[in-house]
Amino acid sequence: MSTSQTLRQQLFRVKPVPRDGGESGSTLKRSIGLFQLTLIGVGGTIGTGIFFILSEAVPIAGPAVIWSFIIAATVAGLSALCYAELASSVPVSGSSYSYAYSTLGELPAMGVAACLLLEYGVSTAAVAVGWSQYVNQLMGNLFGFQLPAALSAAPEEGGIINLPAVILIAMCAFLLVRGTSHSVVANTIMVLIKIAVLLFFVAVGITGWNANNFADFAPFGFSGVMTGAGLIFFSFVGLDAVATAGDEAKNPRRNLPIALVAALVVVTTMYVLVAVAALGAQPTSEFEGQSAGLSQILENIIGATWPGTLVAAGAVISIFSVTLVVLYGQTRILFAMSRDGMAPKIFQKVNPRTMTPVANTIIVSVIVAILAGVLPINFLAEMTSIGTLAAFTVVSIAVMVLRKREPDLERKFRVPLYPVIPILSIIGCLWIIKDLRPITIFVFLGWTLVVLVWWWFTGRKNSVLGEQLKTGLIRLVGPGRYRDGDAERAAAHLETGTLNIPDLAPGDSAAGDDAAQHSGGSSPQGRGDER
Amino acid sequence: MSVVVGVAPGHCSHAAVSLAVLLARSSDLPLVVVAVDAAGWPPQRPLSGVDGEYQRFVREQAEAALDEARALVPDDIDASYIVHDGPSARRGLLEACEKLGAQRLVVGAKETGPDGEVVLGSVVTGLLQSAHLPVAVAPHGFEAAPGARLQRVTAAYSGSETSAELVLGAAAIAAQAGEGIRIASFHTRPRAFLTARVGRDVENEIIEDWEAQIREHAEAILSTIEQFERQPASVEVAVGAGDSWSAALRSIPWLDTEVLVVGSSSLGAIAKISLGSHAVKIVRHSPVPVVVVPRRATDDYVARGRSTAAA
Numbered sequence: 001m002s003t004s005q006t007l008r009q010q011l012f013r014v015k016p017v018p019r020d021g022g023e024s025g026s027t028l029k030r031s032i033g034l035f036q037l038t039l040i041g042v043g044g045t046i047g048t049g050i051f052f053i054l055s056e057a058v059p060i061a062g063p064a065v066i067w068s069f070i071i072a073a074t075v076a077g078l079s080a081l082c083y084a085e086l087a088s089s090v091p092v093s094g095s096s097y098s099y100a101y102s103t104l105g106e107l108p109a110m111g112v113a114a115c116l117l118l119e120y121g122v123s124t125a126a127v128a129v130g131w132s133q134y135v136n137q138l139m140g141n142l143f144g145f146q147l148p149a150a151l152s153a154a155p156e157e158g159g160i161i162n163l164p165a166v167i168l169i170a171m172c173a174f175l176l177v178r179g180t181s182h183s184v185v186a187n188t189i190m191v192l193i194k195i196a197v198l199l200f201f202v203a204v205g206i207t208g209w210n211a212n213n214f215a216d217f218a219p220f221g222f223s224g225v226m227t228g229a230g231l232i233f234f235s236f237v238g239l240d241a242v243a244t245a246g247d248e249a250k251n252p253r254r255n256l257p258i259a260l261v262a263a264l265v266v267v268t269t270m271y272v273l274v275a276v277a278a279l280g281a282q283p284t285s286e287f288e289g290q291s292a293g294l295s296q297i298l299e300n301i302i303g304a305t306w307p308g309t310l311v312a313a314g315a316v317i318s319i320f321s322v323t324l325v326v327l328y329g330q331t332r333i334l335f336a337m338s339r340d341g342m343a344p345k346i347f348q349k350v351n352p353r354t355m356t357p358v359a360n361t362i363i364v365s366v367i368v369a370i371l372a373g374v375l376p377i378n379f380l381a382e383m384t385s386i387g388t389l390a391a392f393t394v395v396s397i398a399v400m401v402l403r404k405r406e407p408d409l410e411r412k413f414r415v416p417l418y419p420v421i422p423i424l425s426i427i428g429c430l431w432i433i434k435d436l437r438p439i440t441i442f443v444f445l446g447w448t449l450v451v452l453v454w455w456w457f458t459g460r461k462n463s464v465l466g467e468q469l470k471t472g473l474i475r476l477v478g479p480g481r482y483r484d485g486d487a488e489r490a491a492a493h494l495e496t497g498t499l500n501i502p503d504l505a506p507g508d509s510a511a512g513d514d515a516a517q518h519s520g521g522s523s524p525q526g527r528g529d530e531r
Numbered sequence: 532m533s534v535v536v537g538v539a540p541g542h543c544s545h546a547a548v549s550l551a552v553l554l555a556r557s558s559d560l561p562l563v564v565v566a567v568d569a570a571g572w573p574p575q576r577p578l579s580g581v582d583g584e585y586q587r588f589v590r591e592q593a594e595a596a597l598d599e600a601r602a603l604v605p606d607d608i609d610a611s612y613i614v615h616d617g618p619s620a621r622r623g624l625l626e627a628c629e630k631l632g633a634q635r636l637v638v639g640a641k642e643t644g645p646d647g648e649v650v651l652g653s654v655v656t657g658l659l660q661s662a663h664l665p666v667a668v669a670p671h672g673f674e675a676a677p678g679a680r681l682q683r684v685t686a687a688y689s690g691s692e693t694s695a696e697l698v699l700g701a702a703a704i705a706a707q708a709g710e711g712i713r714i715a716s717f718h719t720r721p722r723a724f725l726t727a728r729v730g731r732d733v734e735n736e737i738i739e740d741w742e743a744q745i746r747e748h749a750e751a752i753l754s755t756i757e758q759f760e761r762q763p764a765s766v767e768v769a770v771g772a773g774d775s776w777s778a779a780l781r782s783i784p785w786l787d788t789e790v791l792v793v794g795s796s797s798l799g800a801i802a803k804i805s806l807g808s809h810a811v812k813i814v815r816h817s818p819v820p821v822v823v824v825p826r827r828a829t830d831d832y833v834a835r836g837r838s839t840a841a842a
Contacts (some may be wrong), residue, residue, distance in 0.1 A: 093730030187725055199611035241726040248731075329727035337731050350740040352690030352748065355718060357737065 012105030015098075015340065015465050032248045034255045036184055041242040041263025044325075047318040049235020049381065050198065050271055052130040054278055056378045058287035061228030063279045064218035066272055068228035073268040075229075075428035076236035077261065079392035081415050082399045082422050084243035084256050088412035089402060093247050095333050096240075096391050101340065103398045106463060107452070110247065112394050113337055114451035115179060118444065119387030121364070124169065124323055125372035126262040126380035131152070131319040132164035137292035137352060138312040141305045154376045165372035172324045173365035179356045180324075190321045195315030198270050200307070201294050205277030208301035213283050224436035231378065232384040233432055235271065238322075239263060240392075252412045304425035329367065331360050341462040342455065382440040389429040390444070396425040533561045535633040537624045539654075540566070540592035543671075543791045547639030548603045550669035550820050553788060554635055555608055557681040562610040562632050562696045563631055564600045566593035567623030569616075575669070590614060605677065613810035621657040628664055634835070635822070636666045643671040647777070649815050659795065659823055665832060667790065667822045668814055675788055682786045683711035683765065686815060687793040688752070690716070690745055695752055697794045697824055702756045702763055711765030712756065715791070716742075717779040717813070718772055742770050777816040785819050792822045792830060 032040070054065070061068050083096065090102045094262045097116055101109035132152055140146040153159025203225050220226065242260050246252050249259070274294070278287075281297050290296050292316070295308035331347075335357050338347035351358040371380070399415060433441065460466070536551035538544035548564070555562040566589050597612040604610045615630075617623020626635050641652035649670045651659070658666055686701040688694050702712040718741070723734045749768040756766060773779035795810040816823045824832050 040725050044728065093732045095729040095733075098730065098732070184725065238726060238728070241728045244723050244728045244730050325724045325727045328724050329729045332727070332729040332733040336729070337736065339736055348740065350737050350744065352741055352744045355737065355741050361697075 009469070010460055010463075010466065011107040013465055013469060014103065014105045015101040030248060030250045032184070032245060033250055033424055034259055036188075037242055037245060037249050037255055037259035037260045038266070039188055039191050039261055040184075040245050041239055042195075042266050043187040044238035044241030045236060045263065046191070046194045046198070047265045047322040049130075049232065049237075050274055051315045052133060052292070052377065053232055053235050053318060053381065054275060055287050055290040055293040056381060057228040057231045058279070058284055059230065060220065061224045062219040062284050063214045063217060064220075064225045065228050065232070065279070065490075066275055067218075067225045068232045068267065069271050069275060071225065071229040071428075072233040072236055072432070073264060073271075075389075075392075075425065075432060076233065076239050076345045077264045078421055078425035078428055079396060080239045080243060080260050080264070082425050083240045083392070084246055084260060084413050085399050085411060085415045086395055087243040087246050088252060088256070089409050091247075093244070094336060095244070095329070096395055097333055098336060100394060100398055103402050104394070106342075106460075106465065107455075108394055108398070110342065110452060110455045110459065111448060112391050113333070113342065114448040115387045115391035115394070116333050117330070117387075117451070118383065118447055119237065119384050119391060120326055120333065121368050122371060122380050122387065123234065123324045123384035124368045125165070125375060126234070126377055126384055127319055127323050127326065128165035128168045128189055128368075128372040129162055129375075129377045129380060131168050131316065131323065132162050133292040134295065134312045134315040134319065135164045135168075138309060141295075141309040141312065151279040154374050161373045163373075166369045168320065168323055169327065169365050169369040169372060172320075172327045172348060173361055175324060176328055176361045176365075177351075177354060177356055178360050179354050186321075190318055193314055194318045195270065197311055197318070198274055200314075201298060201311055202273045202277045204298050204307050205274075205281050208281035208297075209277075210280060213279055213281075216284070219284070223435060226432065227437075230385050230389075230432045233389060234381040234453075236267070237384060237388045239267070246413065256413045257416070269476065269499070277499060285365040327361075327365065330368070331357060331364050334360055334364065339464070341464040342459045342468070350435045379440070382436055384444065386433055386436055386440055386444045389433050390448075393426055393429040395431070396422040534558070534635045534636045534637060535563045535624070535628050535631055536637040537620070537654075538564055538566050538596045538602070539620060540596040542639070542641075542652075544596065544639055544798045545603060546671055546673040548600050549636050549674045550639075551635075551637040551676040552604055552608055553679060553681060554637060554667060554790075555610075557710065558634070558704075559708075560634060562604065562608050563627075563633070564597055564604070564610060564612045565612075565624060566596045566600075566612075566614050567617050567620045567627070568593045568614050569619050569623055570831035574697040580608050580666055593612070597751050605787055607678070620654045624654075624658065625662060627660075633664060636662060636664055637669065638666060639669045639673075640671050647670075647816075649817065651814070655749060659792045659811075662823075662825055662828070663831075664828050665792075665822050665824045667820055670817075673820060679788045681705075681708065681710045681788050681790060683789045685713040685715045685785075685789060685791045685819075686771075687791060688714050688716050688749060689794070689809065690746065690748060693749065693826065693829055694794055696796065696833045697756060697792065697829055698752050698834070700824075700829070701792045702752075702766075702818055703759060704835065706756075706759055706761045711762055711767070712763040713765075713767040713769055715769045715771060715783060716745045716749070716750060717776070718742075719772070719776055719779050720772060720774055738772075745770060775816075776812045780813065781818055782814050790820045790822050791817050792824060794824050795826060 057065050057068060086096075086099045086103065087344060090099050091099050095116060097109055097113045100112040136146050136152050146152075147163060149158055149301065150160045151163040154162055239260070242256065242263055246459050247258050278294070278297055281301055287293065292312060292315075295312045298307035298311055299305055334343050334347040337343035338345060338360075346363070347360040349357060349359050400419060402409065403418065534555040535552050536544075536547050536668070538547065551562055551564075569762040593614045597614065603614060613627070615623050617626050624636060624638075636658070638655050638658060640649045640655065642650050644650045644743075649668065655668060684701050684705040686698040688698050698714055705712045718738060720738070723729070723731045746768060752764055753768065756763065769783045771779045771783040791813065793810050793813050808827045810823060814823060
């Protein structure tokens with residue numbers, strides 16, 4: 001009988017999803033048009049990296065950093081297409097963790113979760129560090145007062161703690177605890193601010209044009225360009241927001257790819273324009289160590305502070321909104337994992353007064369604040385990139401696995417030129433990862449290992465899905481395939497509105513009793529199988 | 532103890548009087564119709580000169596408002612009619628309530644805005660912010676059937692401790708009057724961050740969790756209510772959801788003669804400036820009359836509930 005689970009079954013058990021537009025589909029309104037969808041992509045992307053990545057990437061790649069941008073953009077675009085297919089073939093609206101759990105199985109989902117936790121947590125920290133540079137710049141320009149280095153830089157950069165970054169995260173945590181949301185309108189306004197600020201930078205920056213700055217175009221050769229691309233990939237994180245919002249989009253089959261490509265083109269054009277203007281304005285050697293880079297460059301060209309102040313103000317506003325969004329994402333991923341039994345229960349505790357997971361938000365914020373307070377920005381940016389790249393690799397693999405395993409599955413969007421694009425996406429991601437600094441790769445592998453070990457000892461046994469399989473609520477009928485074990489019991493669960501989570505359904509005592517009986521009888525056998 | 536209703540010349544007091552009659556009949560309390568004469572500053576006696584003429588005019592207007600109300604109050608209600616001098620309509624009403632030992636103050640909304648929104652006038656807004664007793668707001672055009680009594684009281688439950696106490700108080704008072712009690716919580720569907728790349732399902736799960744907790748707490752409150760000497764006519768728990776407050780409040784069924792009791796959960800000094808944001812949204816969008824119990828009045832309200840339950 002299927003009451004015992006082999007190790008293989010445990011590793012690759014797949015979380016079932018309501019396939020026939022179940023409850024999750026019924027309340028859905030397809031209300032987002034092509035234009036808004038594009039803006040979601042642009043809004044999710046611009047604002048993370050471009051404000052400070054040049055001072056990190058130009059010293060590595062030289063003026064050829066322009067190619068780094070284009071390579072990073074291409075890989076991000078390919079991966080986002082794969083992401084869009086995966087998102088559209090699973091009728092849940094979740095993160096890539098949920099998609100991996102519903103397609104590849106539990107172990108790959110935990111791998112993706114490790115990447116995501118890294119990506120979100122570290123990128124919040126990285127963005128907060130960038131914010132602190134611009135806040136300091138803004139304060140200096142407006143009030144003639146700057147925080148001393150000891151309070152505005154990481155220990156490795158000669159400070160003690162990056163205080164503004166910590167304060168930013170505290171403010172965002174406060175908003176999230178109170179409960180807040182980000183509407184289509186708010187997104188549009190933020191996008192307009194960001195684009196206006198960047199265009200202003202380009203317009204002013206281009207007046208300081210000096211072609212000589214491009215004389216030594218690629219001083220560090222192709223490997224410099226690729227390492228730069230690894231850093232810069234960080235500033236394309238967020239493009240997949242289009243794929244996640246896809247289930248609310250009108251006519252996704254047509255609009256998803258157009259919106260993705262349009263957002264990518266807009267974002268890349270902006271980035272390249274900014275990079276060209278910045279490179280034309282000052283020699284490669286001056287980028288290194290420049291804080292609040294875009295503001296500094298303008299001030300050097302004009303010889304006055306006001307353009308720098310303007311850019312700094314725009315950066316402060318837009319980076320704030322990005323930090324809020326990413327911190328939010330982090331808490332919700334942990335919430336989803338906790339509901340699956342993959343993360344400690346404290347992460348799913350909702351405060352009835354605020355309707356938000358308060359403990360979750362506070363824990364995440366404290367950890368992120370510590371990261372932001374003590375780690376330097378280039379390390380944070382690389383860690384974000386590797387997390388995203390690894391998650392994208394898994395997503396691209398998932399697309400191929402799912403095509404093979406469930407060829408008839410309804411997909412609202414299919415990757416064009418299959419299997420070329422997923423394969424290119426995988427190659428691109430791995431290639432960029434290869435050229436990252438070894439320390440980044442080691443820390444990443446170490447972290448993933450920690451998460452998987454943790455899963456082995458706790459999540460594997462606490463898995464809500466595992467419990468359902470054990471009790472026969474759901475039965476596996478092959479790798480990655482399942483069917484409801486007992487139609488009657490499944491129906492009872494549908495009624496209580498908790499298809500997947502029997503232990504959270506109050507009053508569903510029948511299944512609870514069953515679970516107790518079954519696990520009592522079958523667990524010794526189950527353990528025998530595992531070892 | 533009495534139910535006080537404020538009427539003002541030039542304002543339609545039909546809805547307020549109708550609600551006040553309903554509440555007075557339901558709780559077997561006398562009704563006092565108060566018109567505030569707020570013309571005199573400083574109040575001068577004897578009335579003379581131009582100012583005196585104006586003050587006489589205002590007093591006549593107040594009397595006229597009372598006459599208008601008199602025509603609306605049916606015979607089965609023990610009603611009295613007074614003109615109260617006060618520095619302003621708001622303070623005059625509150626003074627009158629204090630003097631009369633009022634249990635409730637009933638006022639009317641200004642008008643009905645687009646989408647059936649209840650628009651509050653400046654006096655009512657001020658009252659909600661400064662009153663020390665529960666204030667019932669009658670939506671514009673509210674009218675109870677002749678001889679009707681309240682069938683049910685719905686108490687809004689926010690999940691907080693104070694709110695739970697308020698629900699208990701409302702239940703005791705409802706039980707005393709032979710009415711039903713319903714514990715209701717509302718939420719507007721959350722809109723997730725579109726650019727956060729985590730999808731919307733997780734927000735739905737958070738709401739599921741929230742609803743499960745609210746229902747659990749509400750059941751606990753119900754079991755406390757079961758220990759009352761006198762039981763409410765009916766008990767019920769409801770959770771309303773919608774895209775807006777208006778939709779959320781309308782997503783649960785309402786009886787013809789029902790009021791919604793809501794605490795204004797403002798904190799300390801802020802309470803003087805504004806209503807708790809949820810309370811004011813509920814007042815604006817409620818399809819039934821709302822009784823706002825200020826934080827300051829909650830203890831009193833609960834104590835009264837307790838004493839009636841014990842009696």
